[in-house]
Amino acid sequence: MISNVLPITRQCSSKEQKLLRALRAMNGRNAWPTHAGYLLADIGVDSSGIYSLARLMQAIEKDVEDFELLGPRSQFVSRDELNLLAALGQPLEVEEAARTRARIIGNEQFGGAELIRACAEALERAQVTLRPRAALKSAFNPLSTDSVLTVHPVAERRLRKAHIVSIEEITPRVRRLTLGGDEFDGFSVTAPAQWVLLFLGGDKEHRNRGRIYTLRTFDPALGQLTLDITLNDDGETSNWVRHASPGDEAIVAGPRGGFVLHEDEPWLLLAGDESALAAMSDIISAQPAQRRLTVFIEVSAKEEMQPLPEHSNMNVEWLIRGQSRSLMAAIQACATDHQHGYAWVAAEAATASDIRQTLTRMRGFGFERTHVTGYWKQGETRFKDIAAG
Incomplete structure (x- = not known):
């Protein structure tokens, strides 16, 4: 052609x-x-x-x-x-x-x-x-x-009926939902940090209440996936999770998105808040031992800190909101090698936008070396960033 x-x-x-x-x-x-x-x-x-x-x-x-x-x-x-x-x-x-x-x-x-x-x-x-x-x-x-560009394949659009298998308290604000069902044939996880759309309830009237959550794990043998959900004071999904019980129905669409870094990249900066913990854990697990990882995680309290996957070449700093330096300050002070490194960031949308500008305009990162996503937005209940994929 x-x-x-x-x-x-x-x-x-x-x-x-x-x-x-x-x-x-x-x-x-x-x-x-x-x-x-x-x-x-x-x-x-x-x-x-x-x-x-x-x-x-x-x-x-x-x-x-x-x-x-x-x-x-x-x-x-x-x-x-x-x-x-x-x-x-x-x-x-x-x-x-x-x-x-x-x-x-x-x-x-x-x-x-x-x-x-x-x-x-x-x-x-x-x-x-x-x-x-x-x-x-x-x-x-x-x-x-x-x-000429090679276009991406069309994302999975199938809606799958599911039910809650179990609910586990991970931290005071995080609940881990395990969902299962008979409709997860063909559900394939191909990259770390992929996400699904979770619809509350199992009937059509609830389908406009979908929320995005990163996959924590998926077990194809059992047909079960796990999601970590951060509870807000009065969010619709948070209230549903607080009162949910095993057997309650839901609908799942996906998986979509994901993150894969070229194998030759020597260094990766990971930064995010509570909403990004599942994705960051998944990404850490997928990194080769020789890749240097610099990780910044901002949470609301020490009790919200979670164990991370082990990696032999990783430096982690936990940031307590209001008590330590901010996510932005940590990234600004980080000794980054923008010519041979990559930055992955997920946080509140306005914060993510500011960090993106800092990386690209002040720290010299090219667009091709950054992946910055707003996982949620203050004041919006159904926010979805096009950067999520």
Whole structure:
């Protein structure tokens, strides 16, 4: 397959370049997908718009054959990418807008045509103005297929009925749920720190109450998985767990996400709060003995500290919220080797965003060497960061 490209600076405004970089990042290699939401937020796109754009890229991946998306740092732009910008820039009041946008994308049966309108509205709210442009039929200079992105496989979407097998108190604020059932055939854990969506109760009326939790373990022989749930003062899931008993029903979707580091990386920084403990433990267990690990964990009290997997080359610092230095301060003071190391961070969304900026703008980490996720957001009960995967 041969691509057709033009220099991006001649074809796209600065905001259009940032938008394309974010859309490319959603299907990028390495850590790029974790940064897509941050890149869109930088140009003013709100959270609903970010998810509309994510769904659009998934729909294009599924329905539009051979759509050519270049790498996030590419200095070129493909014909397909320019046509996508043309579709997003269509006036919202244009008659037969859905068919017009679908035709521009290159597939008149494209099921995401109305989704393009939602994305266009999100860009309009963010005051991201796209240049008027006509659809391109053919073009320009050849580019080898090596520069075209390899897209990720579609995540597991199956809903599995489950029931509580046991509940264990790990710390004053953490409960470990073991869930089992007859529908975990084909449930496959392929990477550390993968997560599932947990729906309270077993009937359809509860399916809009899903919450994301990292898998602690999965036993394929028994068809059982364990989740560690941090209790909040008055959260819906927390109250459900407090009153739950073995046999109570739930629904599980996934697994999704996960984290795998290239085997040649010599050093890994892990940082997170209570919500990230299960993921961090899973990641530590998967690291080779020769890799140096620097670990910062922030918890609300000493009683919330948990045993971590053993690793021969690991330095751990537990941070007590309000009594010791913050997660941000620990990372700022850490002697990091950003040229030969990698940073994985998961915490409250605002904290995660600040840490990401510190790593990339102050400490010199490239986007490809950081994986920063907001696991929860203060004041929001159903927060999900696109960086979770």
